[in-house]
Amino acid sequence: MPLKVLTMLQHRLSPSMGRTLQCPWISISRQSHAHSVSHCQSSIFASNVLRDAARSAWPWQQQRGCKSAASSSDNGNSVSADNRTFFATTPLYYVNAEPHMGSAYTTMAADAIARFQRLLGRRVTLVTGTDEHGEKIAEAAAAKGQQPQEHCDGVVSAFKGLWEELDIRYDSFIRTTEPKHEAVVKSILSRVWETGDIYKAKYEGWYCVGCEAYKDDSEMEGDHACPTHKKRCVEREEENYFFALSKYQNQIQALIEEEGFVQPEARRNEMLGWVRAGLRDFSISRAAVAWGIPIPLDPSQTVYVWFDALLGYMSALLPEGVEAQPKELQARGWPANVHFVGKDILRFHAVYWPGMLMSAGLPIPKKIFAHGFLTKDGMKMGKSLGNVLDPRSLLKAYGADAVRFYFLKEIVFGQDGDFSELRFRDIVNAYLANSIGNLLNRTQGLLKKNCSSMLPVAASSIPADNPLRVLAAEQADRAEAAYQDFRLHDALEAGLAISNRGNLYMEEVAPWTAFKKGSDAEKHAAAAALVAVLEAVRIVALIMSPVTPGLSSRIYAGLGMSPEQFDCLRWSDVQWGGLPEGQSMPKPQPVFARIEADPVTDVSVSAVSMAAQ
Numbered sequence: 001m002p003l004k005v006l007t008m009l010q011h012r013l014s015p016s017m018g019r020t021l022q023c024p025w026i027s028i029s030r031q032s033h034a035h036s037v038s039h040c041q042s043s044i045f046a047s048n049v050l051r052d053a054a055r056s057a058w059p060w061q062q063q064r065g066c067k068s069a070a071s072s073s074d075n076g077n078s079v080s081a082d083n084r085t086f087f088a089t090t091p092l093y094y095v096n097a098e099p100h101m102g103s104a105y106t107t108m109a110a111d112a113i114a115r116f117q118r119l120l121g122r123r124v125t126l127v128t129g130t131d132e133h134g135e136k137i138a139e140a141a142a143a144k145g146q147q148p149q150e151h152c153d154g155v156v157s158a159f160k161g162l163w164e165e166l167d168i169r170y171d172s173f174i175r176t177t178e179p180k181h182e183a184v185v186k187s188i189l190s191r192v193w194e195t196g197d198i199y200k201a202k203y204e205g206w207y208c209v210g211c212e213a214y215k216d217d218s219e220m221e222g223d224h225a226c227p228t229h230k231k232r233c234v235e236r237e238e239e240n241y242f243f244a245l246s247k248y249q250n251q252i253q254a255l256i257e258e259e260g261f262v263q264p265e266a267r268r269n270e271m272l273g274w275v276r277a278g279l280r281d282f283s284i285s286r287a288a289v290a291w292g293i294p295i296p297l298d299p300s301q302t303v304y305v306w307f308d309a310l311l312g313y314m315s316a317l318l319p320e321g322v323e324a325q326p327k328e329l330q331a332r333g334w335p336a337n338v339h340f341v342g343k344d345i346l347r348f349h350a351v352y353w354p355g356m357l358m359s360a361g362l363p364i365p366k367k368i369f370a371h372g373f374l375t376k377d378g379m380k381m382g383k384s385l386g387n388v389l390d391p392r393s394l395l396k397a398y399g400a401d402a403v404r405f406y407f408l409k410e411i412v413f414g415q416d417g418d419f420s421e422l423r424f425r426d427i428v429n430a431y432l433a434n435s436i437g438n439l440l441n442r443t444q445g446l447l448k449k450n451c452s453s454m455l456p457v458a459a460s461s462i463p464a465d466n467p468l469r470v471l472a473a474e475q476a477d478r479a480e481a482a483y484q485d486f487r488l489h490d491a492l493e494a495g496l497a498i499s500n501r502g503n504l505y506m507e508e509v510a511p512w513t514a515f516k517k518g519s520d521a522e523k524h525a526a527a528a529a530l531v532a533v534l535e536a537v538r539i540v541a542l543i544m545s546p547v548t549p550g551l552s553s554r555i556y557a558g559l560g561m562s563p564e565q566f567d568c569l570r571w572s573d574v575q576w577g578g579l580p581e582g583q584s585m586p587k588p589q590p591v592f593a594r595i596e597a598d599p600v601t602d603v604s605v606s607a608v609s610m611a612a613q
């Protein structure tokens with residue numbers, strides 16, 4: 001989608017352009033909030049600088065009258081689900097163990113996409129949370145000698161702490177042990193019951209506690225082992241309540257045949273194959289599991305964790321005491337624009353979940369996006385297998401921006417990827433420290449030395465055919481389309497293409513030579529080149545901000561912008577022309593420190609390759 005031309009970003013051409021500035025052709029000192037110009041022969045230039053300084057805020061901020069970020073605080077949760085809203089979810093993670101890099105992966109991706117949608121001006125609701133019932137959790141608690149609730153509370157605080165360290169900006173965190181969730185589960189169960197879609201029957205089969213699901217022969221490896229959890233399934237026979245999923249065969253098949261409901265395409269085909277083979281009813285209660293929500297009409301059984309957990313997306317939206325009625329839900333953004341899940345739980349979301357909603361007479365989510373696995377030695381990293389990468393050690397050593405950037409750039413969202421710390425360090429150094437950080441730092445160094453850290457011209461005055469300006473416009477369009485399609489790596493590559501070109505541009509223009517021995521006109525051109533580079537870096541920072549919010553805000557601060565102004569940005573600010581004439585930069589500070597220290601993980605188990613599936 002082409003970028004809209006925003007008048008708020010259109011600065012008038014600086015009258016100082018085309019004039020000859022003499023040496024010291026700009027000598028500007030900053031006193032508190034006022035700028036003064038001395039030794040500059042142009043009084044027109046001086047008056048422009050003073051006028052810009054008097055405005056004291058960035059032009060687009062003033063026109064917007066923006067006071068705070070468009071985030072959860074102004075979410076309101078009371079708008080209808082239309083194009084102005086965006087409701088996305090991560091899975092509700094099992095609390096059988098503390099979160100690992102795999103749990104963080106989905107959450108980082110969902111957060112980046114939610115941040116992009118906020119930049120578009122949509123009212124975003126990002127839901128995350130924890131799935132706390134079931135046999136698997138009860139077993140994990142017992143292994144620690146704890147009561148299930150005590151165990152859950154401990155693991156939930158680890159999840160919340162990790163999300164904070166990772167800079168995740170969620171709008172609602174739902175725990176399936178919350179009373180409001182239990183009320184929603186009971187109410188939806190009653191609706192489904194009234195539809196006549198629940199019946200009691202005997203079930204015999206192989207059960208994987210790790211997946212909390214019965215497995216067909218085709219879904220197990222030799223000796224009835226679960227391919228994901230590498231553990232033998234247990235043979236079970238129970239009398240359970242069943243949900244009549246097969247009744248919705250045609251509707252569910254038609255839904256998955258619809259282009260775009262399940263993404264990526266390979267996953268959609270997988271689901272289609274599964275559904276076309278014929279849907280079977282599934283059991284929605286457990287007789288032998290005490291740690292769960294009791295079935296209202298038969299408290300001797302508890303609700304199956306998946307029937308329970310999926311409804312968490314609904315209870316996350318509803319305040320305590322508000323009924324799960326279609327009107328109430330829709331008023332709060334229901335249904336979800338997208339559920340982000342790993343491919344391990346796609347079937348529950350793409351098949352079971354729509355069936356449950358159809359039965360309850362509620363709208364179906366618009367999209368299910370299933371990403372691939374972070375693997376270790378080719379196997380899915382998971383809590384049950386314990387072959388996990390601890391995000392905390394990475395965060396401690398490298399910070400949130402580096403971690404977010406690496407995983408979202410290096411692994412195509414939708415495919416599998418192995419982690420290698422060596423590659424992690426190379427990638428982060430090459431792009432964040434060098435391509436972006438160094439470019440900003442050395443440009444600001446030249447600006448400080450030669451222009452007293454003040455922009456001699458507005459970015460908008462850089463000619464339309466300037467190569468950086470041309471590329472920035474192209475890449476901003478590319479990034480927007482990529483974010484819309486959840487191609488996060490592509491959006492980041494668009495930003496990096498600009499910073500890489502910025503480095504090349506600096507070498508081509510070599511402004512340091514003109515500053516040293518050029519004519520006034522050449523010096524002027526050199527100064528304008530610095531402005532072009534700084535403007536390009538500003539655009540890179542905005543493009544990358546959904547993924548690297550900390551780094552981007554440091555870049556904006558380095559360009560003289562406050563955190564509040566950064567929070568107020570909109571995607572339309574990628575338009576060239578944001579940096580005004582006379583903008584004063586603080587003392588140049590490195591925005592990203594090169595990684596030099598020793599590796600912090602066991603690199604010997606990591607491979608560099610990324611296996612697409």
Ligand SMILES: Nc1ncnc2c1ncn2[C@@H]1O[C@H](COP(=O)(O)OP(=O)(O)OP(=O)(O)O)[C@@H](O)[C@H]1O
Pocket residue numbers: 091092093094095096101102103105106210211340341342343344345372373374375380381382383384385
């Ligand atoms: N290795 C992984 N790669 C990518 N995402 C993962 C990975 N492991 C977990 N996730 C994310 O967590 C979701 C599953 O949550 P869950 O709490 O079951 O985690 P888990 O570690 O896979 O647990 P377990 O190993 O016990 O099955 C996945 O659908 C995905 O969103």
